[in-house]
Amino acid sequence: MIRATKVSKLQRWSEPPADTVVLDFDDRHRRRMAMTGTRGLEFLLDLEHAVALRGGDALVLEDGRLVEVVAAPEPLLEIRCNDPQHLVRVAWHLGNRHLPTQITGRALRIRRDHVIEGMVKGLGARVIEIEAPFDPEGGAYAGDDHGHETHGHAGHDHSKHDHGGHDHGHHHDHDHHDHDEHCSHEHHHGHSHAHEDK
The missing domain is CATH 2.60.260.20 (Urease metallochaperone UreE, N-terminal domain)
Structure with missing residues (x-):
């Protein structure tokens, strides 16, 4: 062949x-x-x-x-917001969950997901079910064989690091509880270097 x-x-x-x-x-x-x-x-x-x-x-x-x-067209959710600032806030919540997201001129598009649909509606966004090609932003998951989201920050591949003899063990301490607009504490996504190379 x-x-x-x-x-x-x-x-x-x-x-x-x-x-x-x-x-x-x-x-x-x-x-x-x-x-x-x-x-x-x-x-x-x-x-x-x-x-x-x-x-x-x-x-x-x-x-x-x-x-x-x-x-190919796929079943997607198109998320529309009141203004650019509202769109950015919703995009932040999607990014915080590592969801592949397509950004168009006026909206965000994600694969259909009832849980996320409920979340974005709770943030005041309008959601429309559409069928369209899904072409999300590149990012941490862009080089993954199956297109699934990975937790490699900034797209770098931890398996290729030379750690010079010190044990790093790459473990990402992401706080994945549901954030809402009333969250009073800050979320730092710095990667805590205890690196488990996979």
Whole structure:
């Protein structure tokens, strides 16, 4: 089976693609996976490292042909707020829970989740159920093979640290209780270096 071993990012390719693959968010965060294009082209995605693919990127086959990536529509929640400050406050609460979040000009989009829906409504936001491609911001989870959120801060990979002989043990002391607007204490997300390398 022919392999796709490279990715050509959006706007860096212009020739007509040999085929197209329609992938949801999870399948756009793989390193190795058998795929079939909409026109029947079968190939193996075989990248050196997992890459966060976006709609409009192209997979480069060993023979130089391209397969265009299209982001599949998914069941999402679109969160709308009263003003930019309100939007930022809701975005902070989503980020504090490490939720992949797409930021549009006027709204935030997340995967459907009844618990989070209740939380954002409690913060005064309006929530609309939509079907749309999910293209969240890159971040700590962007390099993860399955697109699931990880707790590596600023996207760095703790497994590659040279700790020079001292035991760090990377354990993140995140306080994950429900914060509300009346929280009087501050939350510091600094990583407490007791590093458990995984």
